[in-house]
Amino acid sequence: MSTFSRLLPLGVTVVSLVLPTLQHQAAEIEPSYQELSLDGPSVAVETKPFAMVGITWPVGVQAVQAKVRVQQNGQWSDWESLTVEDEHGPDPSVPEGIERSGTEPLWVSNATGVQASALTSDGTSVADAKVVLIQPGVLAGDSFEPPDAQASASGTPYPMPAMASxxxxxxxxxxxxxxxxxxxxxxxxxxxxxxxxxxxxxxxxxxxxxxxxxxxxxxxxxxxxxxxxxxxxxxxxxxxxxxxxxxxxxxxxxxxxxxxxxxxxxxxxxxxxxxxxxxxxxxxxxxxxxxxxxxxxxxxxxxxxxxxxxxxxxxxxxxxxxxxxxxxxxxxxxxxxxxxxxxxxxxxMGGSVATPIYRFALKLGLRAVGPPFWGEHRTRTGWATYFAHRDIFYSVATGPHSTVGMFRSRYRSLGAERSRLGLPTTEVYKMTGGSRQRYQHGWLNYNQSRRTITVQYRSSP
Structure with a gap:
């Protein structure tokens, strides 16, 4: 048992990892992931250098106090408490029994050893606790310097900021x-x-x-x-x-x-x-x-x-x-x-929402269009918002118009505003035997008796 372990209060479970000193160029560091058990007495294990550490335990254990200290360049850091946070997930798609509670991960940059403990509020060790060591590696593109987005023009939404994908x-x-x-x-x-x-x-x-x-x-x-x-x-x-x-x-x-x-x-x-x-x-x-x-x-x-x-x-x-x-x-x-x-x-945002699409949605009725699913975004020739029940398109040349029902489905299948039809220039309107919607370069025609929609292009789209 190490001198440090002998100085710990009774009941504290510690894993002590003593790692070899390795010389690496930053670009040569490969990603790695390792989980080590915190159960039982102190242990010593050799592993690769790591840059991030966290502690996890089974769901349902309450009031856990977790802390770590790391070894860097042969020296041990002070003990540092880790933030315990259990109220982020869960994800509905994850099979039962996979999710674990735990701390937030802590970035340590480059460490070659770790000591960790996880205790309940009464000072007993947490069963099935694990210390996680992560080396995310170094990639050539780890420098990211996006340009600032330009301010939005009047009547258009605030622009999407540049971000690292x-x-x-x-x-x-x-x-x-x-x-x-x-x-x-x-x-x-x-x-x-x-x-x-x-x-x-x-x-x-x-x-x-x-x-x-x-x-x-x-x-x-x-x-x-x-x-x-x-x-x-x-x-x-x-x-x-x-x-x-x-x-x-x-x-x-x-x-x-x-x-x-x-x-x-x-x-x-x-x-x-x-x-x-x-x-x-x-x-x-x-x-x-x-x-x-x-x-x-x-x-x-x-x-x-x-x-x-x-x-x-x-x-x-x-x-x-x-x-x-x-x-x-x-x-x-x-x-x-x-x-x-x-x-x-x-x-x-300019103190209010005032785009042509939003004003048109108000005219149609927010209950009729439903909540926006794909928020207002720039398209090849204008702007569009995909609401729950309607898609609304806008350009300076056409003004705002919506597609709905079978017309919306067919228009989407053709590629919407990227199709040969271009943007809608009218709403759906009734005609003998069915209904029709006009677009920049043609029409969609609904035949009521056959219950089919046909595409009609202008001779020179």
Whole structure:
């Protein structure tokens, strides 16, 4: 038993990993993942260098206190408490028994040893606890410097901020099948009604070139260690004000995440990378977070100053994780910035939603069109919003018009606005024996007796 282990209070279970000192060039570090049992007496194991550490245990164990210290360059760090967070998932596609509770993962950059403990509130060791060591590796594209998006023109939604795609930050898409084939297919909710702000409870002193690896590490931890389908958040923002696409399925769509427990439906989660319980987020982080929310809210016609009802609970449309349960997330210093964030989003959106598509939806009746599923987005020739019951298209040349029912289905099958028909120039109207809708370069004709829709193009489309 080590000298350190003899000094621990009775009942503390510690795993002590003493690792060989290895010389690596950063580009030569390969990804690796290892889980080690925290059960029983202290053990010593050799393993590869790692950059992220976390602790997990079976679902249902309450009030766990977890901590680690790591060995770097032959020296042991001080003990550091890990943030315990159980209210992100679960994912509905994960088979029963796979999900585990656990801490948030902690970025340690380059460590060659770890000591860890996990205790219940009465000081006893947590059964079947595991310490997770992740080396996300280093990729040539780990530097990401996106240009700032241009301000939106009058009458158009706030623009999508530049962000690192999953491909750019190096997501291994095979990992989404780790917990079953059903996980590989993204799940969608009906619309976007709210944004939940989180922090990752990680450290705040990371470098620009480390962030992509940190996101890869979180991805591996959420899937392999916690038993989720994918990284839990829809978006992540680093301290330099850069955005990273989170959960797979399309940043523009209402992808179901695993970020706020029972409130994941019809919301999205945006996590600021760092720990903001004592330190405050950078202004660059706050500004880019506001821009992401402004883009999503403007596209889905939501007000940053409104209230919504999710899971039977009335909440502000921009809320912190702690608004849904007893948790420190997103940290006291970030939480107190939420009023500023709501005001900033409102300013970026121009104080109201006023696009031609939204005004047309109001004219048709919001109940008739249904909630927006694919929020207002730029198309090849104009703009479009796919609502639950209608798709509305707009261009300066055609004005706003909608497709509905069989006309919508056929138009989509032809490629919608990318088809030879072009954009709709009328609503569906009745004619002898059926109905018709006119497009820039032709018509869709419905024959009532045959119950079929035919396509008619102009002679010179």
């Amino acid at each position: 999953r491909k750019q930050w190096g997501a291994d898409e095979r990992l989404r099948s780790h917990n079953g084939a059903a996980c590989a297919r993204p799940k969608y909710t009906q619309t976007v009604m709210a944004a939940f702000v989180h922090h990752t409870a990680d450290r705040n002193d990371y470098s620009r070139t480390q962030v992509a690896a940190m996101v890869r590490g979180m991805y591996a931890y959420h899937v392999k260690s916690r038993g989720w389908c994918d990284v839990g958040y829809n978006f992540l923002v680093d301290r330099f004000g850069r955005v990273f696409e989170g959960r797979y399925g399309g940043a523009q769509l209402p992808v179901l995440g695993a970020h706020t427990g029972s409130f994941n439906t019809n919301s999205f989660g945006i996590a600021l990378i760092g720990n903001f319980e004592k330190a405050g987020p950078t202004q660059a982080m706050l500004e880019k977070t506001a821009r992401v929310i402004a883009w999503k809210f403007d596209a889905y016609y939501r007000s940053p100053k409104s209230t919504v009802v999710l899971g039977g609970t009335k909440l502000l449309s921009i809320s912190g994780h702690r608004d849904t349960k007893a948790t420190a997330c997103p940290g006291a210093q970030l939480y107190k910035q939420l009023p500023w964030l709501r005001h900033r989003v409102d300013v970026l």
